[in-house]
Amino acid sequence: MKYFEDFEVGDVYVSRGRTITEADIVNFAAFSGDWYPLHVDKEYAAKSPFGERIAHGMLVLSAASGLMPLTDYAIVAFYGMDRVRFVGPTKIGDTIHVEAEVTEKKEKSELGGVVTFQQKIVDHEGNEKAVATFKIFMASRPK
């Protein structure tokens, strides 16, 4: 278990990969209720600037959260995100992974503090799909 004290600015984590499939897009449309045709209508998407269906931005962020080794962290709460940008489309068959760097630590109380991760979501060819700043409230190591 990694506690607030165990994170250092500059620490880097590179995750395993996950291929984003047609099933993922269908399942996320279903879960979220976001059936925008760009995601779920092949004919509509073919005529869009992307030329084919693309994954929801929120799908990509959600999958990214599960690629982080969260169960190894002493998380108190998900604090928030800053500056999330979807810099390229995630298409069916793209395999994404997360590259996260600790960019800030801020003690909040004796209970712990906020660790900031600068996340890049990148595909198997190195194309950036999204960038996001995640802020997680981590517990201090119990004394």
Next chain:
Amino acid sequence: MKYFEDFEVGDVYVSRGRTITEADIVNFAAFSGDWYPLHVDKEYAAKSPFGERIAHGMLVLSAASGLMPLTDYAIVAFYGMDRVRFVGPTKIGDTIHVEAEVTEKKEKSELGGVVTFQQKIVDHEGNEKAVATFKIFMASRPK
């Protein structure tokens, strides 16, 4: 269909509600791969500051995206988010809705521009769960 030109700073949209259920949390843990015990381990959560299982922050944001009337908007792409904060826990049985206000419009090209929504995710008793700034690239009305 609402185009870039049809949005005005100050426009407000209040969505229908969605009750966040145990099934939603299980399904989102499954989809995302985020099985942090605070979300899916009843015994662990009972001993946490929240006293019970809480929904993933990203679940709440994903559900919120589907509560917006996106299929009525002429969306080119989801541009990004700024300053997302999870200000209160979403528990099993909470019914959330979205209150969104247009706070900025920025023309990017003759193709359209970015409309910024200040989103509040609120439960049925008025408790704020999350705030987020959504930025969507909207198409201009075809001439």
Next chain:
Amino acid sequence: MKYFEDFEVGDVYVSRGRTITEADIVNFAAFSGDWYPLHVDKEYAAKSPFGERIAHGMLVLSAASGLMPLTDYAIVAFYGMDRVRFVGPTKIGDTIHVEAEVTEKKEKSELGGVVTFQQKIVDHEGNEKAVATFKIFMASRPK
């Protein structure tokens, strides 16, 4: 395998039961995209004439189709339905089963014909939830 010739008007089939759960309603709302608040917003439903969330009519019909022993039938195609009526609400926790009676057989060609089932969907206390006339095109027994 039951072929067209093997069905007789008056044959009755009583299925096993399936409890309709909150998860079923959430999953069906997701699959279908029908998030009407009567199904998925606890607060809204509490103020409706039903007093609580009820299952989608189409959920009930879909579950009923899976309660029929279809894989024992030599089905060519699902022909259609007549007079479907939702005669009572299906609530979370109701256990439904199907009572189906063959009411008509109509040879269409030497390939087979349409068997008509009068279906009642009934809960564990005998309350009728829905009635429907299913028409299935069954193959003739191979010669």
Next chain:
Amino acid sequence: MKYFEDFEVGDVYVSRGRTITEADIVNFAAFSGDWYPLHVDKEYAAKSPFGERIAHGMLVLSAASGLMPLTDYAIVAFYGMDRVRFVGPTKIGDTIHVEAEVTEKKEKSELGGVVTFQQKIVDHEGNEKAVATFKIFMASRPK
């Protein structure tokens, strides 16, 4: 919100599209429990008259229900359906939409009445997949 009074015989609604995917068929087989080989066994389906796996009729109807703008209607209850016919197979990759016309209005009480929609489910090339008569009990506009 559209109330009973707001519907007129002859009103037409044409929905957005949804591509029916292999994942949809798998998910619907799972949800409904209907694993007829024509839907989920590629080898069996290849030898059927359809030559490939086809979507469940009930899947098509369920998806159609979610393509209607139901959350804009003042629905009291789903009354029923008449004469549902599956006039052509829906295959993996077909993009369907709904064309619905109001064909009847029948006041039931001062609470509202039944609006009848004649629905056609059509793919992106104009092929009809199914026709169905939907009957929805709509609330009268509150006075």
Next chain:
Amino acid sequence: MKYFEDFEVGDVYVSRGRTITEADIVNFAAFSGDWYPLHVDKEYAAKSPFGERIAHGMLVLSAASGLMPLTDYAIVAFYGMDRVRFVGPTKIGDTIHVEAEVTEKKEKSELGGVVTFQQKIVDHEGNEKAVATFKIFMASRPK
């Protein structure tokens, strides 16, 4: 309903088929939480000895359990399994079925006994995917 008395050593059951799809693998990874890259990372799997993504062994066993006609059996409880071996990879698009033979019956009490099935999970070309010995506690026929 088949009771303990109704099973004979040497009885054979051959099931219908089910095509294992990409959606099944995604859904099972999600359900189980087993996101090993061999199952869900196309690029990783391409470099593995299998050359492509393969289904989880547990997915194959789970699907096999649903291919058995369990609802026709008077099951008291699933007793266990012996010697499960995954003898060949199950790839996307393989259509599997179960061939099960009763190899042992052991009375436990007047309530019933354990029936042992030797299961082979085989694809449409006759390739064995897995073998497993299933032991189910069946009820005696009520007197």
Next chain:
Amino acid sequence: MKYFEDFEVGDVYVSRGRTITEADIVNFAAFSGDWYPLHVDKEYAAKSPFGERIAHGMLVLSAASGLMPLTDYAIVAFYGMDRVRFVGPTKIGDTIHVEAEVTEKKEKSELGGVVTFQQKIVDHEGNEKAVATFKIFMASRPK
């Protein structure tokens, strides 16, 4: 990454927990196609010796596989299981975890060998639900 060489007989792993929910049972019935009433019919289950719905044995094993830290292991293939026994019912709301001990290592070739884990699946009160012997083919550390 843990390679064949890194496992020692006697190594013990204790996993995080996962609460088995009604949604899990519904989702697994759907995925597997095993709708035995003991799992999904509340009324039937109430009259069974268990007194309520219980999880599928295969659900419990599948969830257990996802509780193991598989993505930290250099897995070549899932070799098989021996002596799986379901020693107690898993009910809705039970929180299970896995206790696994390495009981055997067997080199197969210079590519690696089979590591045998004796798994106990235990709930939050220490009640054993299942025991299983898992055998995983692990790669040798690359030279």
